[in-house]
Amino acid sequence: MIEVKNLHKSFNGYPVLSDLNLKVQKGSIYGLVGANGAGKTTLIKHIVGAYKQDSGNILIKGSPIFEDVSLKSSIGYIADDLFFFSMYNLKNMSAFYKKIYPNWNQERYKFMLKLFKLDESKRISKFSKGMQKQAAFILTMSCMPEILVLDEPIDGLDPLVRKRVWKIIIEDVSEREMSVLVSSHNLKELEGICDSIGILNNGRMVIERELDDLKSDISKIQVAYNLGVPKELQEKLNVLHHERRGSIDLFIVKGNRNNIIEMLQKENPLILDVLPLTLEEIFIYELGGDGHEIKDILF
Amino acid sequence: MKSKTSYFNFNKNIFIEDLKRLWAVPVLYTLILFLTNISPILMAYNTLTKNGYYLVNRLLTNDTFFSFLFITTAPLAVAVLIFRYLQQTNSTAVMHAFPFTRKELYVTHCICGTLLTILPIIITSGILLLIKKPVYDHATVPADIFTTAAIMKWTGQNLLITLSGFSIAVFAGIITGTSLLHTIFGFGFLFLLPGIGMLVLLYLDEFIFGFSSNWRINEFVVNLSPITSKLDGNDFSSGNITWYIVLTIFLLIISYILYMHRKLERSTDSIAFNFLKPLFKYSVAFCGMTILGMYLMALGENRIFGMYAGFIIGSLVAYIIAEMIVEKTIWVFRHLKGYFIFLLMAALFAVLIQTDILGYERRLPAFDKIESIYYGGLPSDKKEWKDLHMLSSANNIESSFEFHQSIIDNKKWLEKDHESEIYHITLNYFMENGKIFTRQYALPYEFFEHNPYVKKVYESDEYIRATNPIFDVDEKDLKNISLDSYLLRDRTVQIIDPMEIKELCQALREDLLNERFEEMTSKKAPMARIDFFWKENSELQEKYYHAPSLKKSYKNTLNWLEFKGYIDSISVYSEDIKYISIHRKDENEYFIEKDTVSPNRLTVPESSPDLMVITDESSVQKILDTYENRYYHAGKGYMVTMVFNNGQMETGFYKSDSAPQFIIEYFR
Numbered sequence: 012m013i014e015v016k017n018l019h020k021s022f023n024g025y026p027v028l029s030d031l032n033l034k035v036q037k038g039s040i041y042g043l044v045g046a047n048g049a050g051k052t053t054l055i056k057h058i059v060g061a062y063k064q065d066s067g068n069i070l071i072k073g074s075p076i077f078e079d080v081s082l083k084s085s086i087g088y089i090a091d092d093l094f095f096f097s098m099y100n101l102k103n104m105s106a107f108y109k110k111i112y113p114n115w116n117q118e119r120y121k122f123m124l125k126l127f128k129l130d131e132s133k134r135i136s137k138f139s140k141g142m143q144k145q146a147a148f149i150l151t152m153s154c155m156p157e158i159l160v161l162d163e164p165i166d167g168l169d170p171l172v173r174k175r176v177w178k179i180i181i182e183d184v185s186e187r188e189m190s191v192l193v194s195s196h197n198l199k200e201l202e203g204i205c206d207s208i209g210i211l212n213n214g215r216m217v218i219e220r221e222l223d224d225l226k227s228d229i230s231k232i233q234v235a236y237n238l239g240v241p242k243e244l245q246e247k248l249n250v251l252h253h254e255r256r257g258s259i260d261l262f263i264v265k266g267n268r269n270n271i272i273e274m275l276q277k278e279n280p281l282i283l284d285v286l287p288l289t290l291e292e293i294f295i296y297e298l299g300g301d302g303h304e305i306k307d308i309l310f
Numbered sequence: 311m312k313s314k315t316s317y318f319n320f321n322k323n324i325f326i327e328d329l330k331r332l333w334a335v336p337v338l339y340t341l342i343l344f345l346t347n348i349s350p351i352l353m354a355y356n357t358l359t360k361n362g363y364y365l366v367n368r369l370l371t372n373d374t375f376f377s378f379l380f381i382t383t384a385p386l387a388v389a390v391l392i393f394r395y396l397q398q399t400n401s402t403a404v405m406h407a408f409p410f411t412r413k414e415l416y417v418t419h420c421i422c423g424t425l426l427t428i429l430p431i432i433i434t435s436g437i438l439l440l441i442k443k444p445v446y447d448h449a450t451v452p453a454d455i456f457t458t459a460a461i462m463k464w465t466g467q468n469l470l471i472t473l474s475g476f477s478i479a480v481f482a483g484i485i486t487g488t489s490l491l492h493t494i495f496g497f498g499f500l501f502l503l504p505g506i507g508m509l510v511l512l513y514l515d516e517f518i519f520g521f522s523s524n525w526r527i528n529e530f531v532v533n534l535s536p537i538t539s540k541l542d543g544n545d546f547s548s549g550n551i552t553w554y555i556v557l558t559i560f561l562l563i564i565s566y567i568l569y570m571h572r573k574l575e576r577s578t579d580s581i582a583f584n585f586l587k588p589l590f591k592y593s594v595a596f597c598g599m600t601i602l603g604m605y606l607m608a609l610g611e612n613r614i615f616g617m618y619a620g621f622i623i624g625s626l627v628a629y630i631i632a633e634m635i636v637e638k639t640i641w642v643f644r645h646l647k648g649y650f651i652f653l654l655m656a657a658l659f660a661v662l663i664q665t666d667i668l669g670y671e672r673r674l675p676a677f678d679k680i681e682s683i684y685y686g687g688l689p690s691d692k693k694e695w696k697d698l699h700m701l702s703s704a705n706n707i708e709s710s711f712e713f714h715q716s717i718i719d720n721k722k723w724l725e726k727d728h729e730s731e732i733y734h735i736t737l738n739y740f741m742e743n744g745k746i747f748t749r750q751y752a753l754p755y756e757f758f759e760h761n762p763y764v765k766k767v768y769e770s771d772e773y774i775r776a777t778n779p780i781f782d783v784d785e786k787d788l789k790n791i792s793l794d795s796y797l798l799r800d801r802t803v804q805i806i807d808p809m810e811i812k813e814l815c816q817a818l819r820e821d822l823l824n825e826r827f828e829e830m831t832s833k834k835a836p837m838a839r840i841d842f843f844w845k846e847n848s849e850l851q852e853k854y855y856h857a858p859s860l861k862k863s864y865k866n867t868l869n870w871l872e873f874k875g876y877i878d879s880i881s882v883y884s885e886d887i888k889y890i891s892i893h894r895k896d897e898n899e900y901f902i903e904k905d906t907v908s909p910n911r912l913t914v915p916e917s918s919p920d921l922m923v924i925t926d927e928s929s930v931q932k933i934l935d936t937y938e939n940r941y942y943h944a945g946k947g948y949m950v951t952m953v954f955n956n957g958q959m960e961t962g963f964y965k966s967d968s969a970p971q972f973i974i975e976y977f978r
Contacts, residue, residue, distance in 0.1 A: 022575055023584075053575075059407040061574055084409035092400035096331060103330075110323045111409055 012037045012158055012190040013058060018067035020053060020214075027053050028214040031067070035158075035207070038188035040180075042201035045211035051194040052091055054211070055162050058192065059088040071158065084112055087156030089147045091163045091194075095135040101146055102131045105153070112154040120153035126175065141167040148176055152183070159183075161193040165200060177204060202290050210294065218294065225293050230268045234275055235259045235282040244278060251296040263288075263296045319417040321410060328422040332391055339384045340430035346377040348437050355441070358456075362445040366456045370464045371543075382537060385427045385472050386496040389479030390489055392419045397489045402577045416569045420480060420562060427472045435465040467546060471536045474554050475500060477561040484565045484572060485586055487579035491635070504538040506593070507531035509600045516604070517663045519671045519721050522736065522750030524687060580636050588648060591632040595652050598628020625652065672718055674711065675739045675747040683710045684738040685777075688746075699776030700740060706767050710737065713763035717751055728754035758831070765827040778822055780842075780857055785812045789845045793838045793860060793871075797882045797952070797960050801838075805876075813870060818857070821864035829863045833938040835962060836861045838880045862935065884930040886954050889914045892922040893949045894977045907953055922976045932970055937962035948973055 013035035020028040028050045035041040045051050056062040057069050060076040060083050068075060071082045095104055101124070109115045124131060127145045129138075135146055144167055151159070159180065165173050181204070183189040195201055201208065209219040229251070234240065240260050245253075248271060252263035259282065264271055268285070275283055347369045354362055369377075395401040405415070438461045445456040482495035508531055511523040533539045533550050546554070568583065576582040581590055602624025606616035629649045633642040666672060682700035701710065714737055717724065732752045739747040758764060767773050775781045788811050795801030805811055818840070836859035860867060860880075871877040891907060908915040917923045924930055937950050939962065948969050950962040964973065 056403050056407075056574075059403070061403045061406040063573070078411045078413075080409045080411055080414075083407065086407070088404070088407045090400060090404055090407075092403075094395075094398075094400040094404040096327070098331065107323070107327060 012072060013041075013192060014068070014070040014073075015054070015058065016068040016070070018054070018057065018069065019065045020057065020062070021065060026214055028057075031211075031214070031216050033209055033216065033219065035190050035192050037190050038184055039206040040184060040191040040193065040204055042198075042205035042208045043192060043194040043211060044196070044198050044201065044208060045194075046196055049196075049211040050214040051196075051211055052162055053214075055088075055160055055192070055194060059083070059086055059160055084114075084154075085157040087151035087154050087159045089144070089151050089159075089161050089164055091166070093143050093147050095143070095146070097136055098134065100132050100134050101129060101149070104135060104146070104150060105131075108150050108154060114155040116153050116155050119155070120149065123149045123152060123179075127172070139167075141169065141172070144168055145172060145176075152179060155187075157189060159189055159191045161191065163194055163196070165195070198290050198294065208290070208294075218297065220297070222290075225297065226288070227268065228265060229288060229293055229296060230262075230264050230266075230271060231286040231288045231292065232262045232264060232271070232275070233259050233282065233284050233286060234262070234280045236278060236280050241278055244274065247274060263292070319411070319413045320421060321414040321418045324410060324415060324418040325422050328392060328419060329426075332388060332422075332426055335384065335388055335391065336426045336430050339380055339427075340433050342380050343377060343430055343434040344437070346380075347434060348441070351438075351441060358443060358445055360446075363455060366445045370455070370460050378540075381468055381471050382475055382497075382500060384430070385423075385476035386479045386493065388423045388426050389476055389483050389496060390492050392423050393480070393483035393492070394489055396483065396572070396574075397487055397492065397577050399575075399577055402574045406574060412570055413566075416566055423476055423480070424473065427476050428469055431465060431468045431472060435461060438464070466551075467536075467540070470546065470551065470554050471540060474536050474558045474561075477558040477565070481561045481565045481568075484568045485582055487577050487582045491580055500535055500537045503534035504531050505597075507534060509597065512600060512604055513663070516607075517660075518666075519725065520718075520749040520751060521670065522748075524736070524748060524750070526688070580638055587636050588651075591629055591636065591648060592652050592655075594632035595625040595629040595649070596656075598631075599625035599656065602627075621656070622653075625649075625656070671721065674714060674718070675741060677707075677711055679742045680707050680711070680739050681742050682740045683707055684740065685710075685735065686738075687736055688738060688748075701767070701770075701772055701776060703770065703772050706770055706772055709763045709766040709770075713761060713767065714749070716761060716763060717753070720757065724751070724753060724757060728756065730755040733758045755831075759828075768827050768830055769825075771823060774822055774825070778858060780815065780818060780822070783815065783842065785815050787844050788815075789843045791815075791857075792841045792843070793876070793880050794841075795838050795880045795882055796835065796859075798886060798954060798956070798958060800956075801880045801882060803871075803876045803879045810874065814867070817866040817870040818864070820866045821861075822858065824866075825861075825863070829861065832861075832863075833968075834862065835937055835939045882934060882954075884927045884934065887930050887934070888912055888925075888953045888955050890924040890930055890933055890953070891915060891951045892924065892973055892976070893920065893951070895947055895949050907951055907959065911953055911957055911959065912955075922973065929970075929972060932972075933962075936964075936970060938964060938968065948977075 015031055015033040018028050018031040031054065043051050057064055063077055074082060076082050105120055127149060129142060129146060135143060138146060168176065180191060184191060205222060207221050210217045235258050249265040250262055251265055254261040350365055350369065351358065354365060395405045439458065442456050442461060444454045446454060478499045479496035482499055483492045486492045486495055511527065511531065514521045515523050532542045533544060536554050539546065539550065572582055581587050599621045603617050603620035606620035607613050609616065626649060629652060630642060633645055634640055682702040684698055684700050733755050734750065734752050736748065736750045741747060791805040791811055791814055793803045805814055838860040840857040840860055842857055868877065914925060915923055933950060946966050948964040950964065952960050
């Protein structure tokens with residue numbers, strides 16, 4: 012659905028995005044993670060057709076997005092820094108959206124208005140920041156976008172509203188195969204939501220992975236043997252990380268989980284537990300070493 | 311399925327949204343136009359036909375402060391508001407993520423802005439047409455001034471000013487990244503072309519020998535912008551109208567192209583395009599350089615030093631300010647490389663001017679293509695040119711040409727500081743192909759008075775006839791001629807007999823034709839002023855004509871006056887004088903008469919080494935015959951104060967070398 016190829020962009024001669032590639036599959040949720048200033052917002056403004064790249068391609072449904080009205084009308088975009096016409100209330104704004112987005116769904120608008128309990132006739136500029144985010148969300152989702160682009164969407168939303176927002180998004184993804192690109196500076200926020208994650212640092216894509224593959228491929232296991240872990244066993248396993256806590260050994264291992272457990276069972280461990288891995292850990296160990304680099308980027 | 315909303319890149323939805331947001335501006339504008347231009351007419355409606363001339367004329371020429379203010383600010387306000395979304399990071403991204411193309415946004419905004427700015431004028435014009443009724447100007451020939459044609463002219467002029475103002479404001483908005491600078495540039499650009507033109511003329515006037523910005527060039531520069539043209543009180547000529555339309559269309563097209571290439575991330579930058587940054591900085595530096603340089607030059611004792619100091623300081627300060635605006639920080643002192651490039655270009659420009667690379671200063675018109683020559687400034691109304699007395703005789707053309715050549719050959723000497731007063735001369739060559747070749751020079755009087763070619767021209771019949779209107783006077787139109795002594799108020803003669811008028815004119819003409827160049831340029835004070843008065847019913851507009859003064863060398867006229875017995879009535883003799891005091895004056899001394907006369911004036915003061923008091927008849931007569939006009943002399947010399955028996959006092963002057971011997975000897 013979204014494909015970014017070799018994107019380059021510089022501001023006043025300083026490269027902001029370089030040789031950037033990204034792919035969002037239809038009906039999937041892509042998490043774009045990076046520290047402040049990594050280039051997330053700049054990349055998103057290219058994807059929604061506002062910025063023009065210096066070089067490279069930005070394709071939506073296979074065609075360049077820049078200046079393509081029909082492609083733009085299939086994208087719903089909620090900016091980090093929101094904008095509404097001054098003096099307008101939600102009703103005026105929805106009338107405007109209704110005219111310019113061909114798939115506008117009035118029933119959904121009414122439904123969401125009730126759900127989020129917003130006053131349609133109050134000037135949007137009088138809303139709090141969180142309410143403005145909700146207003147933008149109502150407007151955008153009522154356009155029934157094929158592609159939803161969210162720039163730091165949960166900033167300023169309370170947990171209850173956040174949950175409600177994600178619920179609606181996930182429903183649309185599963186029901187109408189909407190594709191979502193969501194950016195965040197915090198990996199934790201995207202835990203359990205995204206199908207793929209891309210990590211951006213200094214305008215470059217550091218790593219891009221499908222989460223399903225990653226999760227089944229990396230395991231966190233604690234074992235204890237009477238005489239310590241046999242050496243030949245350690246050599247057979249593809250160990251990314253090893254830590255000794257008293258008599259217990261903690262392994263982060265790459266490879267088929269069932270095979271690994273089978274191998275460990277053979278040597279009659281006293282304890283053998285498979286522990287849950289957080290997204291952070293996956294990325295830290297996936298990138299190898301002590302993960303200092305990725306720690307610096309994300310945490 | 312949605313209906314198509316975009317035709318020729320006009321997008322109905324954007325248009326409606328613009329109208330919804332900005333309707334207040336045209337409403338306010340219409341209201342103001344109503345208050346300033348219509349309500350005064352309505353209030354005086356009953357007496358309009360009789361007394362409304364001044365009022366209606368003033369309103370139809372936009373001569374009111376408020377209507378003029380709004381004609382310039384309304385288009386700017388609309389442009390600033392309509393393109394405000396470009397100047398903020400959040401709105402620019404969201405607006406361009408909406409399903410519109412940039413083309414649609416630009417075209418629709420421009421159409422909407424144009425409509426919003428012209429609608430108030432059209433409405434006002436419509437109301438004016440509805441309420442128009444005959445209004446007469448009784449001062450001249452009664453003619454209705456509140457006509458459809460006059461209202462249409464008002465409408466047309468305002469539409470032009472508004473539309474060009476709007477296009478300038480749009481251009482300013484596209485090249486800047488903040489609304490504040492958009493406003494400042496939008497206003498400043500209204501004056502940009504004439505402003506730069508004027509500054510360039512300042513340089514040409516100052517540095518190019520022979521160049522002078524006459525009214526034709528000035529008018530051209532002023533008319534570059536409709537605002538300055540209107541401020542100058544000009545009517546738009548068809549050429550100007552074409553230029554304003556071309557300018558408007560050109561700016562809208564250029565702005566369109568720039569918008570298509572505008573990098574949206576540049577919002578909040580001062581200047582949105584890199585290639586415009588040096589242009590902006592250099593323009594500001596140029597203005598700063600010129601203003602301070604010319605100011606210090608005009609002010610200071612040491613003109614050249616002041617000028618160059620002003621150039622460098624002015625351009626540096628202006629450049630730093632411009633750099634601060636562009637970079638939006640005051641810490642710009644590490645980024646002044648561009649300033650040195652500017653200095654280099656300025657120096658190159660100076661060298662170009664100094665070396666006269668285009669040959670402007672040395673150029674003379676093709677001698678055999680000259681039709682005629684006119685000395686002096688040309689009147690601004692071209693219709694009056696036919697009344698000019700051109701010199702077209704071969705001798706005069708040749709002498710003028712030689713005179714011009716002698717000026718060019720002596721450029722170095724002429725440009726030095728000279729003690730004598732400066733004589734400004736303008737030479738206009740009318741060429742066979744209809745072109746006019748003009749040069750103006752400021753010549754020291756000593757160069758002028760000793761120039762053999764000028765002598766030839768000035769002594770020629772053609773020149774004398776051309777420069778003295780007395781040769782065109784028909785004596786039959788004259789009511790009287792009055793002769794008044796320059797010294798004593800009661801010495802005056804009125805010639806009213808038609809025969810005598812004719813004879814006096816004849817005598818004067820003969821004297822003028824026979825006058826030698828040395829006499830023309832002599833500073834000796836003349837005897838009397840001569841004024842011609844026309845008959846009441848004459849067709850001539852002027853009521854009187856100030857003829858050349860009666861000089862002591864006009865033998866024919868003096869003989870005629872003597873023959874008729876009038877001479878004593880205008881002459882001043884030694885017996886009229888109580889005493890004359892002479893005071894030697896230094897170069898820069900400011901002379902005050904009271905220092906040279908006694909407190910009660912008629913008591914003869916005592917001579918002293920500083921003051922020579924003369925009462926003897928022959929010396930007094932000598933002074934009366936030879937004293938020179940005071941206003942010719944600023945430098946060293948002798949101040950002459952004449953006290954008459956009736957208590958009147960007049961002053962004259964002698965230069966150090968022109969005084970009679972007995973004065974020079976007294977002060978030795």
